[in-house]
Amino acid sequence: MGRKLxxxxxxxxxxxxxxxxRKQGGYASVEKALKTLTPDxxxxxxxxxxxxxxxxxxxxxxxxxxxxxxxxxxxxxLVCNADESExxxxxxxxxxxxxxxxxxxxxxxSSFALGAHASYIYVRGEMMPQIRILERAIAExxxxxxxxxxxxxxxYDLELYVQPGGGAYICGEExxxxxxxxxxxxxxxxxxxxxxxxxxxxxxxxxxxxxxxxAVVPIINEGGEEYAKIGVGRSTGTKLISxxxxxxxxxxxxxxxxxxxxxxxxSDEYCGGIANGKRLKAVVAxxxxxxxxxxxxxxxxxxxxxxxxxxESLSDGGFxxxxxxxxxxxxxxxxxxxxxxxxxxxxxxxxxxxxxxxSPCREGTGWMEKVLHRLENGHGKMSDMDLLVDVSKKIEGNxxxxxxxxxxxxxxxxxxxFRDEFEWHVTNASEAVTRNFGLAHYAxxxxxxxxx
Amino acid sequence: xxxxxxxxxxxxxxxxxxxxxxxQIGGDIVPPAMCYYSKLAGSGxxxxxxxxxxxxxxxxxxxxxPKLVASCRTTVMDGMEVQNITSPEVxxxxxxxxxxxxxxxxxxxPICDQAGECDLQNLGFEHGSAKTRYEFDRRxxxxxxxxxxxxxxxxxxxxxxxxxxxxxxxxxxxIHGILNRGDHSEISTYIKAAVDNDFSGNVIDVCPVGALTDxxxxxxxxxxxxxxxxAHRDCDHEKCNGKVTLWYKGEDVLRVTxxxxxxxxxxEFICNTCRFDKKKTSDWVIEGxxxxxxxxxxxxxxxxxxxxxxxxxxxxxxxxxxKEQFERETRL
Numbered sequence: 001m002g003r004k005l006x007x008x009x010x011x012x013x014x015x016x017x018x019x020x021x022r023k024q025g026g027y028a029s030v031e032k033a034l035k036t037l038t039p040d041x042x043x044x045x046x047x048x049x050x051x052x053x054x055x056x057x058x059x060x061x062x063x064x065x066x067x068x069x070x071x072x073x074x075x076x077x078l079v080c081n082a083d084e085s086e087x088x089x090x091x092x093x094x095x096x097x098x099x100x101x102x103x104x105x106x107x108x109x110s111s112f113a114l115g116a117h118a119s120y121i122y123v124r125g126e127m128m129p130q131i132r133i134l135e136r137a138i139a140e141x142x143x144x145x146x147x148x149x150x151x152x153x154x155x156y157d158l159e160l161y162v163q164p165g166g167g168a169y170i171c172g173e174e175x176x177x178x179x180x181x182x183x184x185x186x187x188x189x190x191x192x193x194x195x196x197x198x199x200x201x202x203x204x205x206x207x208x209x210x211x212x213x214x215a216v217v218p219i220i221n222e223g224g225e226e227y228a229k230i231g232v233g234r235s236t237g238t239k240l241i242s243x244x245x246x247x248x249x250x251x252x253x254x255x256x257x258x259x260x261x262x263x264x265x266x267s268d269e270y271c272g273g274i275a276n277g278k279r280l281k282a283v284v285a286x287x288x289x290x291x292x293x294x295x296x297x298x299x300x301x302x303x304x305x306x307x308x309x310x311x312e313s314l315s316d317g318g319f320x321x322x323x324x325x326x327x328x329x330x331x332x333x334x335x336x337x338x339x340x341x342x343x344x345x346x347x348x349x350x351x352x353x354x355x356x357x358x359s360p361c362r363e364g365t366g367w368m369e370k371v372l373h374r375l376e377n378g379h380g381k382m383s384d385m386d387l388l389v390d391v392s393k394k395i396e397g398n399x400x401x402x403x404x405x406x407x408x409x410x411x412x413x414x415x416x417x418f419r420d421e422f423e424w425h426v427t428n429a430s431e432a433v434t435r436n437f438g439l440a441h442y443a444x445x446x447x448x449x450x451x452x
Numbered sequence: 453x454x455x456x457x458x459x460x461x462x463x464x465x466x467x468x469x470x471x472x473x474x475x476q477i478g479g480d481i482v483p484p485a486m487c488y489y490s491k492l493a494g495s496g497x498x499x500x501x502x503x504x505x506x507x508x509x510x511x512x513x514x515x516x517x518p519k520l521v522a523s524c525r526t527t528v529m530d531g532m533e534v535q536n537i538t539s540p541e542v543x544x545x546x547x548x549x550x551x552x553x554x555x556x557x558x559x560x561x562p563i564c565d566q567a568g569e570c571d572l573q574n575l576g577f578e579h580g581s582a583k584t585r586y587e588f589d590r591r592x593x594x595x596x597x598x599x600x601x602x603x604x605x606x607x608x609x610x611x612x613x614x615x616x617x618x619x620x621x622x623x624x625x626x627i628h629g630i631l632n633r634g635d636h637s638e639i640s641t642y643i644k645a646a647v648d649n650d651f652s653g654n655v656i657d658v659c660p661v662g663a664l665t666d667x668x669x670x671x672x673x674x675x676x677x678x679x680x681x682x683a684h685r686d687c688d689h690e691k692c693n694g695k696v697t698l699w700y701k702g703e704d705v706l707r708v709t710x711x712x713x714x715x716x717x718x719x720e721f722i723c724n725t726c727r728f729d730k731k732k733t734s735d736w737v738i739e740g741x742x743x744x745x746x747x748x749x750x751x752x753x754x755x756x757x758x759x760x761x762x763x764x765x766x767x768x769x770x771x772x773x774x775k776e777q778f779e780r781e782t783r784l
Contacts, residue, residue, distance in 0.1 A: 356633045364552055
């Protein structure tokens with residue numbers, strides 16, 4: 001049984017209200033931080049904890065905070081990125097729905113650490129219930145004196161605002177989020193300058209994921225070193241994984257990083273295996289934008305070591321045989337799922353969500369979607385696979401923001417690992433529209449890599 | 453600050469972009485730019501044709517940059533080393549970008565007024581491939597008139613945002629912008645409002661393709677049949693100094709544009725009166741012929757720069773037949 005830091009009290013009735021949350025020891029970190037710690041000490045504590053950004057990129061949070069420029073007389077902002085719209089990821093929504101005060105507590109501590117006096121939670125527009133929940137929680141916290149002027153008599157002022165977005169995936173990219181928050185079209189900015197230098201309204205800004213900010217609470221409560229003991233290597237602490245797809249028990253799980261993939265997938269404590277007694281075919285380990293892996297490569301790395309749920313182990317093997325932890329959107333596919341159809345679906349999503357600012361992503365995502373649509377519907381050609389790989393290479397790395405990469409990786413990896421299924425869609429076109437390719441050899445034990 | 457581009461070193465001011473440093477060197481090593489416009493603040497970074505490889509970050513931090521960078525928006529560091537045409541990776545990426553720009557472009561150059569002075573045409577000629585791999589319908593839009601002098605043909609647009617920046621910075625207010633997103637996005641006015649401003653005509657000059665065209669010139673002539681002449685007039689608009697290029701066909705001024713430099717950027721923006729209403733020679737003081745680069749198709753009609761074709765030089769019979777042309781070349 002792994003330790004739960006964020007979701008420890010999730011099953012306490014009424015935990016979404018201030019009274020119950022406070023009774024369970026909530027807001028202790030605010031008292032500790034504001035009364036006994038200096039802002040720099042909090043940043044140091046977060047650095048020591050080794051907390052890495054939970055939004056997808058995995059950049060160390062403490063490092064990000066220490067990069068924040070601190071010019072005299074210029075406001076600084078903390079913005080919480082709750083624009084969670086990656087297909088397969090729903091951990092932030094779960095956290096905000098059931099335990100909103102954890103986020104607010106984390107926001108207060110983090111804002112204090114960064115010296116921000118106005119902080120924003122940018123919530124995706126579709127999450128209207130969560131916006132109401134957060135606003136209610138903010139009002140409760142304000143009534144209890146944890147927000148507003150002179151918090152707990154320490155002289156620290158903080159206003160917290162919830163800003164609904166328009167529901168665009170691109171606004172989850174931090175600079176696009178800031179543009180949108182400023183009331184402009186949500187186009188990503190060209191970096192540099194990075195938000196730590198010139199972010200919201202040209203002021204130094206830190207943008208953090210909901211889960212990263214929530215994780216600051218246990219770090220302050222227990223101390224950074226204590227937090228760093230959980231996990232493995234440079235992947236410290238716990239992570240929320242939103243498990244979906246053909247699982248017996250889909251849902252949001254808090255795992256200690258370093259849990260083995262096999263245990264996460266098959267133990268009854270977590271996902272409980274594949275639903276309806278079927279076999280696992282493929283896994284998207286961290287949300288739609290990370291490379292997809294066949295079952296055998298997901299459970300074992302290419303060197304035949306068991307794969308762990310951690311930043312390093314999942315990316316073991318690079319893009320050739322590895323994937324990424326990403327934002328923790330875990331999607332399992334059973335033997336009846338069609339990888340071509342799924343890849344097309346992802347490509348369709350990225351085509352729809354590309355902002356249209358830079359040409360490779362704007363034109364390339366649409367092109368890939370059209371080719372995949374043709375393949376899925378039995379009009380494909382053998383040359384299409386090479387074309388897709390080539391187009392994805394032309395997009396990858398050549399765009400302003402990571403959406404281009406996110407659109408290219410799933411397509412490139414699907415063709416890398418499931419090429420025979422794609423080819424079968426061309427050679428057996430009429431059959432492919434009526435039945436699926438099946439499991440084939442995707443769960444076979446890995447053969448030793450041949451020395452070249 | 454010293455920066456080396458493709459092995460050529462130059463000292464530039466701090467804060468200069470790689471692209472501008474390359475332009476100071478000049479020649480083949482200048483990356484092409486479809487969306488960057490030096491006169492418009494905030495432009496650039498979108499089209500990705502100017503991608504270059506930074507093989508050495510700076511003297512202090514010699515690590516190379518992990519990805520190709522947009523040279524128009526990356527400032528130089530002291531001791532930076534940049535590879536443009538010497539890096540196969542850059543040429544490959546640029547070829548990819550050109551392909552992407554062209555997949556939804558109608559390629560209607562034979563009936564497009566921009567043909568002959570089109571940045572995309574030049575770019576495609578230099579970096580594109582002869583055949584497309586794109587086998588689907590291209591996106592199309594209806595033509596709309598924005599104001600009585602400008603026509604917008606979104607089908608040809610490559611979404612460089614230059615006209616949006618122009619309207620933002622040159623005119624006193626902007627009523628057009630980008631609607632929608634992804635490959636559905638389009639330049640449009642808000643509910644067909646007419647663009648009506650003294651400087652609105654400049655959006656035609658900044659457009660790198662034929663998406664925004666001058667309605668007073670549409671289908672009048674091909675640019676390579678016209679003769680550019682530099683001229684000026686005393687313009688009473690306080691922000692316009694009346695320095696233009698007149699495009700003659702015989703006796704008639706077919707169109708008036710701002711003076712464009714070798715990178716297709718205007719030297720100074722001109723007002724709509726100069727551009728649309730003054731089309732008589734008597735309105736202008738003629739300064740002299742406009743220099744046109746001899747790689748440009750526009751110079752095809754200017755015999756002083758037309759050299760005999762190489763094929764003529766190998767055959768004595770042809771040399772004899774084209775004697776006059778060879779004599780002219782040696783005389784000049």
